[in-house]
Amino acid sequence: MLNIVLHQPEIPANTGNIGRTCVATGSRLHLIEPLGFRLNEKEIKRAGMDYWEHLDVTRYVNYEAFLEQNPGANIWYATTKAKHIYSDVSFGPDDYIMFGKESAGIPEEILVEHEQRCVRIPMLDQIRSLNLSNSVAVVLYEALRQNGFAHMQTEGELHRLRWNGSIV
Secondary structure, eight states, X not given: OOEEEEESOOOHHHHHHHHHHHHHHTOEEEEESOOSSOTTOHHHHHHHTTTGGGOOEEEESSHHHHHHHSTTOOEEEEOTTOSEEGGGSOOOTTOEXXXXXXXXXXXXXXXXXXXXXXXXXXXXXXXXXXXXXXXXXXXXXXXXXXXXXXXXXXXXXXXXXXXXXXXX
């Protein structure tokens, strides 16, 4: 099961959308505090209302607690400052993919310590970065693709969902 890690997320709607994506993909969500919102806020419920109760989510008081509770975790760090493109690395089925807070990303000291584990999404230089929830979806789905979309709907399952020639 893939793991999405949000380091000090600030915007509840982004976290709600990411939570919904994690439920849709069977991924775990890890939230490293401090959070820029309360988890019961209206915005987060709106973004993932029908799904939040099904989310496998764990909160940590800080980055050190996250590392202590996940010893040996194979962590990838998503940042605009990386040399490696996300699609050029090999994601394992139990890997962790960390994303930083919307205003500042992952702290520089973490990135420097793990430079070879940093990945980026290619983009034009007219913008600073993509929206956090979009970035998570892009990288997560590449990791899922590399792992054969394990445990997700197959073509045969989709065929059974067809109704009058269209998927319902």
